[in-house]
Amino acid sequence: MERLAGNFANSVRNTHILRRSARHHSGRPKSLVLSQSAHRRLSPARIAAPEREEVDTEERLEDEEVEWDTQWVNDETGASQEVEWFVEDDDKESADEDGAASRKRLPAEVRCFDNAQIYIKAGDGGKGCVAFRREKHVPRGGPSGGNGGNGGAVWAVADEALNSLTSFRKQLHYRAPLGTAGGGSNRHGSNGADLDIHVPPGTIIRRRDSPEHEKPLAEVVTAGTRVLLAAGGRGGRGNASFKTGRNNAPTLAEVGEEGTELWASLELKLVADVGIIGIPSAGKSTLLSVLSNAKPKIADYPFTTLVPNLGVCELDYRTTVFADIPGLLEGAHAGIGLGHEFLRHTQRCKVLVHVIDGTSPDPIGDYNAIRTELELFNPALIEKPEVIAYNKIDLPDSGDYIDEVRKFLLGNGLAEEDVHAISAVTGQGVLGVVRRARQVLDQLPQEAPRQTTDALNMMELPRRVSAAEIDDFTITADLANGRVWLVEGEAIARFAAMTNWDYYEATLRFQKVLDSAGINKQLRAKGIRQGDTVVIGETELQWSDDQSEGALYAAWREEKKRKGTAWHGSRSWPHAV
Numbered sequence: 001m002e003r004l005a006g007n008f009a010n011s012v013r014n015t016h017i018l019r020r021s022a023r024h025h026s027g028r029p030k031s032l033v034l035s036q037s038a039h040r041r042l043s044p045a046r047i048a049a050p051e052r053e054e055v056d057t058e059e060r061l062e063d064e065e066v067e068w069d070t071q072w073v074n075d076e077t078g079a080s081q082e083v084e085w086f087v088e089d090d091d092k093e094s095a096d097e098d099g100a101a102s103r104k105r106l107p108a109e110v111r112c113f114d115n116a117q118i119y120i121k122a123g124d125g126g127k128g129c130v131a132f133r134r135e136k137h138v139p140r141g142g143p144s145g146g147n148g149g150n151g152g153a154v155w156a157v158a159d160e161a162l163n164s165l166t167s168f169r170k171q172l173h174y175r176a177p178l179g180t181a182g183g184g185s186n187r188h189g190s191n192g193a194d195l196d197i198h199v200p201p202g203t204i205i206r207r208r209d210s211p212e213h214e215k216p217l218a219e220v221v222t223a224g225t226r227v228l229l230a231a232g233g234r235g236g237r238g239n240a241s242f243k244t245g246r247n248n249a250p251t252l253a254e255v256g257e258e259g260t261e262l263w264a265s266l267e268l269k270l271v272a273d274v275g276i277i278g279i280p281s282a283g284k285s286t287l288l289s290v291l292s293n294a295k296p297k298i299a300d301y302p303f304t305t306l307v308p309n310l311g312v313c314e315l316d317y318r319t320t321v322f323a324d325i326p327g328l329l330e331g332a333h334a335g336i337g338l339g340h341e342f343l344r345h346t347q348r349c350k351v352l353v354h355v356i357d358g359t360s361p362d363p364i365g366d367y368n369a370i371r372t373e374l375e376l377f378n379p380a381l382i383e384k385p386e387v388i389a390y391n392k393i394d395l396p397d398s399g400d401y402i403d404e405v406r407k408f409l410l411g412n413g414l415a416e417e418d419v420h421a422i423s424a425v426t427g428q429g430v431l432g433v434v435r436r437a438r439q440v441l442d443q444l445p446q447e448a449p450r451q452t453t454d455a456l457n458m459m460e461l462p463r464r465v466s467a468a469e470i471d472d473f474t475i476t477a478d479l480a481n482g483r484v485w486l487v488e489g490e491a492i493a494r495f496a497a498m499t500n501w502d503y504y505e506a507t508l509r510f511q512k513v514l515d516s517a518g519i520n521k522q523l524r525a526k527g528i529r530q531g532d533t534v535v536i537g538e539t540e541l542q543w544s545d546d547q548s549e550g551a552l553y554a555a556w557r558e559e560k561k562r563k564g565t566a567w568h569g570s571r572s573w574p575h576a577v
Ligand SMILES: Nc1nc2c(ncn2[C@@H]2O[C@H](COP(=O)(O)OP(=O)(O)OP(=O)(O)O)[C@@H](O)[C@H]2O)c(=O)[nH]1
Pocket: 278, 279, 280, 281, 282, 283, 284, 285, 286, 287, 297, 298, 299, 300, 301, 302, 303, 304, 305, 306, 326, 327, 328, 391, 392, 393, 394, 395, 422, 423, 424, 425, 426
């Protein structure tokens, strides 16, 4: 019978790296049983971090197209350090999911208000411990190494106190604490506390770079909802857990499982009852400022508002949330004039207040243009009830078209009570708009905020794969690239990841499992040869035809020596008495 003498390289995260190390193997003398090359951890920062380049020279400062940002990154040694990055707009564009050209010159506030990218890392599990009870008058006290604690998980919590994603501009990295290592005298490590990330209701959280069809991780709509983003790693078992009738002095322990790690993109869809829409400078922000407590920026140039403002209006002991959507231009549905950004916000509003600029030379044209943009973006938008605010009637030239506009609107299916002439500046007629909007809202069927995506929304930690599923695996060969065999299976991959190769017994146990799960048998049947590379999950091993336990031990020892890892024990430790 052959045995996969194994080795220990780990962290093969993609085939590119796999191929590199595979080439390395093939050049090495066959007499070595264990691979030496890839026992190298990839630093997490290198795995899936957005493609950002490091800042080098000052000349970058002069470049206007460069956005500056500060981030915490892990360097090679694992220590955190603060570095500055710049994001070239081109990079950003290609990395962005919708990548619309319109985003290119977005002011920074817009980008970060309803979109954010964050790094999430759940805590790793703590290591299990190998220890033996040593006490006076207690000979052969037995194994007493405790288990490592579980790593903390990362959750998203919908918090109604928030209404934007701006806080994610200040903090990008979210790490839950690790579980601590187990100790002697059967002391278990402590669990890492869970980390809650507070997001405003209406936030959708996806894996960054997730394919189109993949479900978002979470969509929180109601305040208080708590959804799992990343599960913490299980703590490794200590040697006390491996005690059996046959082996009452086991010298092995597991390492903790790694906590899930990901880059996530957050998207906020505003949850406003009423959206205020209209062409630029129609007076939308002015209207919001008089009907609510909001203090939006108001000025007599188009695109004063770049970020949708929310305002809460209290009338007759009822609160209504109004959103002042930035001005829409012709072509907004195609992303022109930041159109996509703004139209997205209108989707969740139940009622629209359409502000018409009474001083415009063509108010009907303006009105129709906006309606067309709404329809082209999403036909459901023009089905939403609309209240018209014909604005700026305090100005003399606003009267020119007022009757014509009214006639047109009434002919267009709007009711008399839906059309209001107002002056946002003096406040004339504004109350009528608010009352009507509230009335329309009340007439609508009451519905709880609904999810717009089929998000996973895991409310509990996932079920662990049980060890019994270890024989559920598939083997594929990639012989063109230096004879590599891929063994895929959740349970076996996890088992490999948690094996602490520093202990000889752990290596031996791993070999036994490969045998009993039938993996060795299948590999042989498929024609594996001496020196081939076998990849299980993120662990890389090298196949040896030499089946003896002696060869395995020699190989393990060779690897320890080369790596200079701590000598935790030997085949005959603790000494048999
Ligand atoms: N006289 C008069 N001026 C008004 C009225 N409403 C708004 N304005 C003026 O119109 C200009 C534009 O107003 P905003 O409220 O900033 O317009 P907006 O629709 O929010 O514009 P954007 O945010 O650029 O899309 C400002 O100078 C306001 O003072 C009104 O009822 N009467």
